[in-house]
Structure formats: C-alpha cells, structure tokens
Amino acid sequence: ALENVALWHERDISHSSVERIIGPDSTILVDTMIHRTTKLLENLVVFPDKMMENLKLTRGLVFSEGVMLLLVEKGLTREAAYELVQRNAMRVWREGGEFLEVLMEDGEIMSIVTEEELRGCFQLERSLRHVDYIFERVLGQEA
Known part of the structure; x- marks a missing residue:
C-alpha cells in the first residue's frame, strides 16, 4: 500500500500495478485467515480440569x-x-x-x-x- 503513495500530489499510470495487486492479495489473505481460524476452532480440544x-x-x-x-x-x-x-x-x-x-x-x-x-x-x-x-x-x- 505504501508503494501507492510515491507521487502523493499527482495521479499517473505508475499506481496502476500496485492497485491491481493490493485488492486481490488482501482478500486472499483475509480468506486464508478465516479458513485457518475456522479449522483451528473446529478441531479445538479443551481440557477444563487441566x-x-x-x-x-x-x-x-x-x-x-x-x-x-x-x-x-x-x-x-x-x-x-x-x-x-x-x-x-x-x-x-x-x-x-x-x-x-x-x-x-x-x-x-x-x-x-x-x-x-x-x-x-x-x-x-x-x-x-x-x-x-x-x-x-x-x-x-x-x-
């Protein structure tokens, strides 16, 4: 995301590549986090006595x-x-x-x-x- 502010005062084509990547990468990351957390919680074993x-x-x-x-x-x-x-x-x-x-x-x-x-x-x-x-x-x- 910080690569997207190289030219803060103007807009040009150099921002395009970063903007096309950051959206998909972010949503894939969130999906992975949700999937792993769900799997962790589904398989969680709790031992109250311990x-x-x-x-x-x-x-x-x-x-x-x-x-x-x-x-x-x-x-x-x-x-x-x-x-x-x-x-x-x-x-x-x-x-x-x-x-x-x-x-x-x-x-x-x-x-x-x-x-x-x-x-x-x-x-x-x-x-x-x-x-x-x-x-x-x-x-x-x-x-």
Whole structure:
C-alpha cells in the first residue's frame, strides 16, 4: 500500500500495478485467515480440569488485577494500589504461599478492604461474568 503513495500530489499510470495487486492479495489473505481460524476452532480440544489445574499453579496471582482495581475503587491511586499488590505478589513469587493468604496478612491492605471483598476478587466466576454477553455481542447468539 505504501508503494501507492510515491507521487502523493499527482495521479499517473505508475499506481496502476500496485492497485491491481493490493485488492486481490488482501482478500486472499483475509480468506486464508478465516479458513485457518475456522479449522483451528473446529478441531479445538479443551481440557477444563487441566485449565483449572494451571490456574491453581499460579497460587492466586492471576487475580492480582482484580485486587488492584478493588483498592482503586476504595480510594487509592492506581500507583499506590499497584505498589501494594506488587509487593505481595512478589512475596508469593519468591517465598511461595497463596496470594490471598499473603494479602490477608498485610495490615495495610486489610485496613482498606474487608475479607469478604478481598475473597470476592478471587472468585473465578467474577472474572467470567461477562463471557456470555461477549459471545452474544460478537456472534449474535448466546454461547
């Protein structure tokens, strides 16, 4: 496409070859992408138990964004919330343990949120609550 702007201020025959190629090439590329994606999705095999096992291997660190957003909702700046979450996440990463337990041991965090609010951040259903809406919006039907 950039080869088509060699003479931006005037139109001549030199643009013709590029314009004749870019349209067909682009549509062939899109067709190939759609075909490969369709084939991938038709043959996709999902192992929910293995997915859950992989989530548990993170020791709760996958829920760190939800914790940070809760702290922001409670009035902390994004930077302050990030620092609190990162400090505890790095502790879990280095020393082990469960992220939720480490957070509940942090007096600074527990002075801002309740245990119930914090536990709510670790509910997988909360992270997946908009999945059906997204599928319906994208595909025009319920998942």
